[in-house]
Amino acid sequence: MLLFSLPDCLHSHRTRLVIKEKEISAELHEIDLNDISEEIKFISPYDDFPTLVDRDLILQNSRVIIEYLDERFPHPPLLPVDPVARAKFRLALYRIEHTWYPEFNKAYKNG
Incomplete structure (x- = not known):
């Protein structure tokens, strides 16, 4: 691999x-x-x-x-086994990707 x-x-x-x-x-x-x-x-x-x-x-x-x-x-x-916990985990990842990642990328590119 x-x-x-x-x-x-x-x-x-x-x-x-x-x-x-x-x-x-x-x-x-x-x-x-x-x-x-x-x-x-x-x-x-x-x-x-x-x-x-x-x-x-x-x-x-x-x-x-x-x-x-x-x-x-x-x-x-x-991921958690429980469907509700799994959905909440996925939602948290979505928020990180759409909130934190863009801010990190801006900060990284601006030095």
């Missing part, structure tokens, strides 16, 4: 956190957007990172990757 990610991308970071939390054996490759090899362009033609390669499967988008990893490696589960 290979994960291609950007060193300063929040979506890449949370994907790496899931891999670490679930103790998944994966090769991590940090991508420099200024120097992308032809092989990486083939794997991720739109420079969409993180990108996960697992055998013949290639996935982009941190949500898709994280859901796949949670289903493929179910222990420990990332």
